[in-house]
Amino acid sequence: MTSVKLKLKDSDVQKLKEIALSFNNEAGELINVLHKAQEHFGYLPAEIQEVVAEELNIPVAKVYGVVTFYSFFTMLPRGRYPISICTGTACYVRGAEKVLDEFKRILKVPVGETTADGKFSITCLRCVGACGLAPVVMVGDKTYGRVTTDGVKEILKEYENEE
Amino acid sequence: MAKYKMHMLVCGGTGCHASEGQMLFENLKKEVQDNNLENDVQVIATGCFGFCEKGPIVKVIPDNTFYVSVEPKDAKEIVAEHALKGRAVKRLLYFDPVRKEQIPDSKHMGFYKKQLRIALRNCGMIDPENINEYLAADGYEAMGKVLLEMTPEEAIKEVMDSGLRGRGGGGFPTGLKWQIASKNHADQKYVVCNADEGDPGAFMDRSILEGDPHTVLEAMVINGYAIGATKGLIYIRAEYPLAIHRLKIAIDQAREYGLLGTDILGSGFDFDVEIRYGAGAFVCGEETALIHSMEGERGEPTFKPPFPAQSGYLGKPTNVNNVETYANIPVIITKGAKWFSSIGTEKSKGTKVFALAGKINNVGLIEVPMGITLREVIFEIGGGIQGGKKFKAVQTGGPSGGCLTEKHLDTPIDFDNLLSVGSMMGSGGMIVMDEDDCMVAVAKFYLEFTVEESCGKCSPCRIGNKRLHEQLDIISKGNATEKDLDNLRNLSNVIKDTSLCGLGQTSPNPVLSTMDNFWDEYLAHVNEKRCPSGVCKDLIRYEVIAENCVGCTACARNCPVNCISGERKQLHVIDQALCIKCNACLEKCKFNAIAVI
Structure with missing residues (x-):
């Protein structure tokens, strides 16, 4: 944990302190603190975890243990347009795997990673509860339903000219 | 509420939200305003109606007219026709595929007829934010x-x-x-x-x-x-x-x-x-x-x-x-x-909500009295299998449950009956599968989930499920023997018996139930190195059927890896060494000239 790759700005540290304080620096509020921190920073790298540990007066190992336990928390930055493919059972039986393969093939990144230009990242999620629209893909907050392998190109095309 | 003559209930659940339900809601409100009907017609965003397959849904009260697959642009017509002239917009009514007719109101729809709503009594009826x-x-x-x-x-x-x-x-x-x-x-x-x-x-x-x-x-x-x-x-x-x-x-x-x-x-x-x-x-x-x-x-x-x-x-x-x-x-x-307690079966009282999904015509959320049969749920409420395919299995209880087959369809659904046939009620997921689904692949899918979600605290669950998944992977690749199937069953039982919590105690259920009910399918993977449903990629290949191919080049143009060759109006050929089995050629061919073998 000593090799610092990312140097947090003073204002970032200050923000984290504020978040921790808003939960009275209580160790039991760790998950809520992490939710807020991820909401603000987009991801939870080791450096952020260290500040959180310090503020809540708990070992960094415990923070790391919690961050890696829950799938909602990520230590890697997501793409500007995070793509989430639902791989819940309903989507699976309606062909989600083929859709996922097509995204991986076109973007040339595996699940959990971000394209070199930082534009797209691919993640899988389990059930957004829109099973009537299976298979479902989300790009950011936008939901696409009944996606086919052909539809993958169409979806990506929408973001072609976006930065 | 009494002062309004008409209420338009727009589904504001996640499913309908995803298909522009919010915009539809706003358009309807605007149309009502533009026509000076604010004092007569109330537009409300409610919770889920359950009929997610045909969302977004708009229900008009008092006549219970039930509009399906409504788009934001339809708001104008609904207000102009229904609110002003009192005529239903026929093209937006639900078409019953079995009775081959349009059903004007929800009470007569097959989807709702056998439902009994207790837990969901207010969903789709009231504004949840008021x-x-x-x-x-x-x-x-x-x-x-x-x-x-x-x-x-x-x-x-x-x-x-x-x-x-x-x-x-x-x-x-x-x-x-x-x-x-x-x-x-x-x-x-x-x-x-x-x-x-x-x-x-x-x-x-x-x-x-x-x-x-x-x-x-x-x-x-x-x-x-x-x-x-x-x-x-x-x-x-x-x-x-x-x-x-x-x-x-x-x-x-x-x-x-x-x-x-x-x-x-x-x-x-x-x-x-x-x-x-x-x-x-x-x-x-x-x-x-x-x-x-x-x-x-x-x-x-x-x-x-x-x-x-x-x-x-x-x-x-x-x-x-x-x-x-x-x-x-x-x-x-x-x-x-x-x-x-007057509703339901002897040991399971009341109703149960199920999320009906998969290869079924009416995907959605239903609430039925305990004791109803799987057949009624799948074929009457669910409207049968999509695309006229054959029913193969229904998975209840999620990753903890099992796959049930044709022979279980008349089992009355309750906690104990589902357990006795090797599945469970679980929280109420119900996924229907058809003849195109491979049961080995389904079991593998669930194990993949369990492996990911096992917390790692106890070793039977952490290591055992990983080994189960590996075994299933070997089977799906055609590299297993019958001895491996015995091992699979033994290991499943050990995990069930020795895991700390409910997750590990039930995670082998998808494996055991598919082995019990689809043993032939496992044998085909193991002995004949064949996937009867054509799902397991290592055991299938795509071939051009010579007598059907007209040489339209659609397959070759759509192949992402350019492994199909052939001149116009000539027979096309797939290079098996390059094929990634993506299914694109089969989807594109209009002449049934591509087959999975």
Whole structure:
């Protein structure tokens, strides 16, 4: 944990302190603190975890243990347009795997990673509860339903000219 | 509500939201305004109607007209025709594929006919963001009755007599759970609502919270009074933003009306509710894991006893119930245990909400009385299999349940019957599969899920499930022997017998039930190195059928790896060495000239 790759700005540290304080620096509020921190920073790298540990007066190992336990928390930055493919059972039986393969093939990144230009990242999620629209893909907050392998190109095309 | 002549209910659930339901809602409001109908027609965004397959849905009251697959641009016509001229917009009515006719109202639709809505009674009926609508639908009446007229013991007895069993999966008698918690004395006790719905393909709890959040709050107050707890916590998935949003509104409104807080309704009883967020861990549906998660720890389960009723959240007696269980409580109190226990089977009373999904015509959320058969659910309510294909299996209970077949279709659904045929009720996911689904691949899919979601605390679950998944992978690649199948079964039984919590104790169920019911399919993978459903990629190949190929080049043009060659109007050939089995050629061919062999 000593090799610092990312140097947090003073204002970032200050923000984290504020978040921790808003939960009275209580160790039991760790998950809520992490939710807020991820909401603000987009991801939870080791450096952020260290500040959180310090503020809540708990070992960094415990923070790391919690961050890696829950799938909602990520230590890697997501793409500007995070793509989430639902791989819940309903989507699976309606062909989600083929859709996922097509995204991986076109973007040339595996699940959990971000394209070199930082534009797209691919993640899988389990059930957004829109099973009537299976298979479902989300790009950011936008939901696409009944996606086919052909539809993958169409979806990506929408973001072609976006930065 | 009486002053309006017409109400237009627009589904505001997550599914319909995703298909521009919000814009439709706004367009309808605007059209009503533009036509100066604000005093006659009320447009409301409600919770889920359940018929997600055909969303977005608009229901018009009083005539119960049920519009399906409505687009935002249809708002103009609906207002102009229906509101102004009193004529239904025919093209938006539901077309019944079985009866081959349009059905004007929801009461006559096959999807709704056999349903009985208790937990979902207000979903799709009221505006979930307006407490007055809940109050108008007899909301908080049960709470008033319990707080002002009943003793805690009487409330527990009522729930016990109703025969209500936990809807989250286990089926433990709710009244008994309350009684145990009430008998453990402490300075502080807690009531927890488990809204960490992690079962993939299930969205019952989400729909209730989105469509009728107050019913859960009301039930939690009753629960608190019954066991002597003054604090309630709702543990909900962070992946459910809409449900969280509506729950927060509901809590604020209930506080404002004095239905939460100190001295509720002058009864002297204090109770308040807080929201806690999950962060994506299936195992947190297990109550001890859930409690650890609420304490800011990793969501790992611990050995029971001590049960949460003895030592739960922060070491205090805690009662954990699921969302759907709570949604039944107010009705049980107002209509009585006797009424509730008259519905259902001998040991499973009341109704159950199922999320019907997969290869079925009417995907959606349904609530049916216990004792209904799988056949009625799949073929009458669900409208049968998509595309006229053949029914193969139905998976109930999510990753903990099993795959049931044709021979189980007439089994009356209840907790015990499903267990006895090798599956379980679970939280209510019901995924229908057709002849194109490979059961080995399905079992592998579920194990992949379990491996990912195992918390890692106990080794049978952590290591055993990983080995099960590896074995299934070997089978799906055609590299296994019959001996491996024996090992698979043995290991499954060991994991079931020795795992610490419900996750590991049930995770081999998809393997065991598919082995029991589709043994031939396993043998085909092992002995003939063949996948009968044409799913397992290593065991299939795509071929051009010479007599059907007209040389249109559609397949070659769409092949992502350019492995199909052939001149125009000539027979095409697939290079097997390059083919990635993506299925694109088969989807594109209009002449049935591509086959999976």
